[in-house]
Amino acid sequence: MKATTIARAVRRGEVxxxxxTENALRRIAEVNPVVNAVVDTLADRARARADRLDAAIAAGxxxxxxxxxxxxxxxxxxxxxxxxxAGSKINRDLPPxxxxxxxxxxxxxxxxxxxxxxxxxxxxxxxxGRNAHYGHCRNPHDPSRMTGGSSSGSGAAVAAGMVPLALGxxxxxxxxxxxxxxxxxxxxxxxxxxxxxxxxxxxxxLDHLGPxxxxxxxxxxxxxxxxxxxxxxxVCTVRPAEPVSGLLARGAEGLRIAVADGYFTRGADADALxxxxxxxxxxxxxxxIEIPEAARARAAAFVITAAEGANLHLARLxxxxxxxxxxxxxxxxxxxxxxxxxxxxxxxxxxxxxxxxAKLFTAVDIILAPATPCAAPAVDQQTMVxxxxxxxxxxxxxxxxxxxxxxxxxxxxVPLKSAGGLPVGVQVIxxxxxxDRALRVxxxxxxxxxxxxxxxEIAHA
Amino acid sequence: MAFDASTYLDQAAxxxxxxxxxxxxxxxxxxxxxxxxxxxQVAEFPMPDDVEAAPVFTA
Numbered sequence: 001m002k003a004t005t006i007a008r009a010v011r012r013g014e015v016x017x018x019x020x021t022e023n024a025l026r027r028i029a030e031v032n033p034v035v036n037a038v039v040d041t042l043a044d045r046a047r048a049r050a051d052r053l054d055a056a057i058a059a060g061x062x063x064x065x066x067x068x069x070x071x072x073x074x075x076x077x078x079x080x081x082x083x084x085x086a087g088s089k090i091n092r093d094l095p096p097x098x099x100x101x102x103x104x105x106x107x108x109x110x111x112x113x114x115x116x117x118x119x120x121x122x123x124x125x126x127x128x129g130r131n132a133h134y135g136h137c138r139n140p141h142d143p144s145r146m147t148g149g150s151s152s153g154s155g156a157a158v159a160a161g162m163v164p165l166a167l168g169x170x171x172x173x174x175x176x177x178x179x180x181x182x183x184x185x186x187x188x189x190x191x192x193x194x195x196x197x198x199x200x201x202x203x204x205x206l207d208h209l210g211p212x213x214x215x216x217x218x219x220x221x222x223x224x225x226x227x228x229x230x231x232x233x234x235v236c237t238v239r240p241a242e243p244v245s246g247l248l249a250r251g252a253e254g255l256r257i258a259v260a261d262g263y264f265t266r267g268a269d270a271d272a273l274x275x276x277x278x279x280x281x282x283x284x285x286x287x288x289i290e291i292p293e294a295a296r297a298r299a300a301a302f303v304i305t306a307a308e309g310a311n312l313h314l315a316r317l318x319x320x321x322x323x324x325x326x327x328x329x330x331x332x333x334x335x336x337x338x339x340x341x342x343x344x345x346x347x348x349x350x351x352x353x354x355x356x357x358a359k360l361f362t363a364v365d366i367i368l369a370p371a372t373p374c375a376a377p378a379v380d381q382q383t384m385v386x387x388x389x390x391x392x393x394x395x396x397x398x399x400x401x402x403x404x405x406x407x408x409x410x411x412x413x414v415p416l417k418s419a420g421g422l423p424v425g426v427q428v429i430x431x432x433x434x435x436d437r438a439l440r441v442x443x444x445x446x447x448x449x450x451x452x453x454x455x456x457e458i459a460h461a
Numbered sequence: 462m463a464f465d466a467s468t469y470l471d472q473a474a475x476x477x478x479x480x481x482x483x484x485x486x487x488x489x490x491x492x493x494x495x496x497x498x499x500x501x502q503v504a505e506f507p508m509p510d511d512v513e514a515a516p517v518f519t520a
Contacts, residue, residue, distance in 0.1 A: 299502040306496055318479055330488030333481060334496055337473035342500040347514035349503055 003069045003164040003218040007111065010068030013057060017050035017068030017113060024070035024115050028162045031458045035138045037147075037156035038116045039075050040082060046070065046115040053111060064111030065245075066225055071165040072116040074151050076124060077101040077209070078198040079117055086200040087120040087150070089133045090316055090323050101198030102233070103167055103209055103226050110225035115163060118153030122325040124169055124202040125309060125332070126150040127177050127397035129379075132325040136379050140456035141183060141423055145376035148181035148397060150174040154212045155182035159423075161455035165213050165222050169199070171206045172301055173371075173401025176413040179212050180371035180425025181397075183415040184453050185442060186212045187219045190432050191408025192237045194223075195230035203308040204235070205347070206301065206405060214453035216442035219412065220245040223435065244436040251444035252366075255437055257285035260369040260429075263294035264400055267386035271418035272370040278416060279426045280368055282450045283441065289367060292356045297403035300346035300353070302395075304406075306335035307343040327394060354407040361431035366441055370400050371413045371425030404429055412438040414451040426451075466493045 001009075001020075009015045025043050032038045056063050073079065076086040078097035085091045099105075104114055119137045121129060129137040129152030137152035139145040140160035147156045151168025155178030158166050168175040170188040179186030187210045194209050201207040211222040227241035259280050265273065280286075291297075310317070310332055317324070317332055324332065360367070373386055377393055384393050404411055404427060411427045412435075418424045428445075430438040445451040467490055474481050481489055 293506075296502050296506055299499045302499045303496070303503055314477070314479075321480075321482060321485070326488075330485055331492045333479065333485060333489045334470075334492035336477055336479055337470060337493060338496060338500070342504060344514070345506070345508065346500075346503050348508055348512045349506055351514060352508065352512050 001164065002215050003066065003213060004221050006069050006164060007065060007067045010057065017053040018047065020068045021046050021050040021070055021113055021115065024163055028116060031160045031162065034143050034458055035140050035156045035160050036135050037119055037137055037153040037160060038072065038162065039085065039119050039134060039153065040117040042114060042116055046113050049108070049113050053113070064109065065221055066107060067111035069112040069165055070115045070163045071107060071112050071167070072118050072157050072163045073104060073114065073167040074120050074154050074169055075117040076120060076169060076200040077104060077167060079104065079114065082117065084200045086124065087122040087131055087134065090320055091200065099198070102195040102230055106226045107222065112165070118157055118166060120152055121150035122328045123313065124150040124171060124174055125328045126394055127173060128394045129178065130327060130394065132327065138379060139182060139376050140458055142376065144378055145422070146181065146379045148178035148372065148376065151178050151212065155179055155184055158182070158184045158212050158214060159456050160458060165211060165218060167209060168212055169201070170208045170210060170405060171203045172305060172405055173398030175210050175212060176371050176401045176411060176425065176427060177397050179413040180415065181376040181423060183423025184212050184214060185216055185219050185415060186210065186413040187223055187435065188405060188411045189223065189435050190410045192235045193435070194226050195233040195236045197230050197232035202312065203305045205304055205308060208405065216248060216412065216439050216446055217245070220248055220439050239433070244439050247436045248440055248443040250440050251447065252283055252441045255365040255441065256363070257283050257366040257368065257441070258287040258289040258364040259285055260291055260367050261288040262290045264291070264369040267373050267399060268370045269374045271375050271420070271424045272373055275416040275418065275424045275426050276368055276370050278450060279414070279445060282445060282448050285368060287364065289360060289364060291360065291367070291403065293353055294403040296349065297353050297406045298399055300349045301402040301406040303338070303342050303346040307338050310335035310338070350406060357407060365430065365437050367429040369427045369429060371427050372397050373399060375418050375420065375422035375424045401427065408432060410435040410438055412442040414442050414445055415453050416451055464497055466490045466497070469493070
């Protein structure tokens with residue numbers, strides 16, 4: 001069941017929060033051995049919370065719009081009583097978090113029930129879902145294939161039907177890539193929209209948190225519950241919450257929609273480009289638009305990520321290099337040696353590019369682009385060919401997401417099925433602070449039957 | 462003068478106080494060369510003097 005369906009039934013007393021929680025725990029026990037998405041199952045906490053909700057509902061109280069909705073969070077978000085692992089071995093030595101991260105508190109305040117923490121690529125430096133410490137995450141739609149990352153467990157847990165809602169983080173594509181490869185809806189809001197307080201982040205200039213779910217309505221419900229200023233995150237907006245759930249029924253009406261040309265057509269295979277074409281056709285979008293200097297924007301995001309990430313981890317790279325995942329260690333070490341002028345130039349380029357892209361949004365409301373260059377590669381595939389060049393998978397699945405998050409634009413990743421049956425995703429990109437428009441388009445695509453996120457049937461469970 | 466990642470690695474690692482294990486060295490050099498190639502795309506972009514860094518984005 002989807003999150004909004006569960007909440008409606010729980011609020012009406014048709015089903016108890018406890019029974020919904022038990023279903024989620026059962027599904028986790030059943031399929032997690034195959035997909036490896038959940039790291040810590042919080043059964044006691046979840047049962048206690050669900051029982052409190054049921055008691056409150058029985059007493060006639062309104063427990064909120066997400067009543068009884070089980071959710072899980074990428075394990076870089078604090079959960080009281082657990083060290084915040086961020087996919088690493090080193091962080092096991094951190095003291096347990098004193099309280100839940102801000103978004104966990106906001107979702108639970110709206111009635112949701114935290115049931116687990118989720119796998120991720122080490123320190124979020126990953127597009128693959130591979131992890132040497134905790135095992136690779138596997139795609140519920142085909143366990144021989146990768147989930148995408150770095151919010152690998154978030155995409156996999158939702159696609160596998162363990163939870164209808166998960167939180168992930170997105171620095172360069174880490175919500176949108178696993179959403180696309182696992183066949184889920186993912187929302188990367190505007191930079192600064194959702195508080196990141198109480199999480200172990202990666203690249204302060206680029207980090208976002210956001211939800212992954214199986215419908216646009218579920219994304220909207222979770223997003224509405226999480227909005228609002230937070231003094232504990234220095235870049236969180238002071239804008240008041242702007243709820244979107246009530247706007248989805250408007251669909252794409254009145255929106256000017258264009259397809260990203262140039263960079264966003266090179267290196268994508270027939271599955272990825274075909275998905276964009278199907279979405280564009282359904283929406284009647286015939287305009288093509290060039291996002292200027294997108295390749296350079298991707299390069300600049302790469303440089304900022306390198307410099308800020310390495311600075312964050314420098315003490316750990318000095319003290320415990322052998323405890324890093326071998327697939328992140330050499331990159332982090334190299335990045336720690338980058339000269340300052342690269343970083344500053346990349347930050348200044350960001351301003352230039354932001355102003356150029358802002359001009360595009362005077363003529364269009366939505367830009368469509370592929371989420372990834374292809375459907376999910378095999379779990380052990382190390383390299384891929386993009387635009388004639390052999391490049392590492394781990395760093396390259398995000399070539400189409402990086403130029404967008406680089407300037408904080410809100411995006412909904414919407415899922416389609418490729419000809420071969422694997423999921424593939426399209427980015428529905430809007431102007432800053434216009435999450436409502438991207439979500440409306442996602443809702444329209446669902447209504448028209450173009451996009452859907454069915455629970456994966458998992459063999460040998 | 463061509464960029465020599467191996468020499469740069471030794472000096473820069475010493476400057477920031479990082480010890481690079483011999484076993485990691487080939488991987489670090491490979492990643493340094495890749496980063497340099499990517500950074501070149503950004504560095505070569507002619508930037509007007511009045512363009513400052515951008516931490517805040519509005520519509």
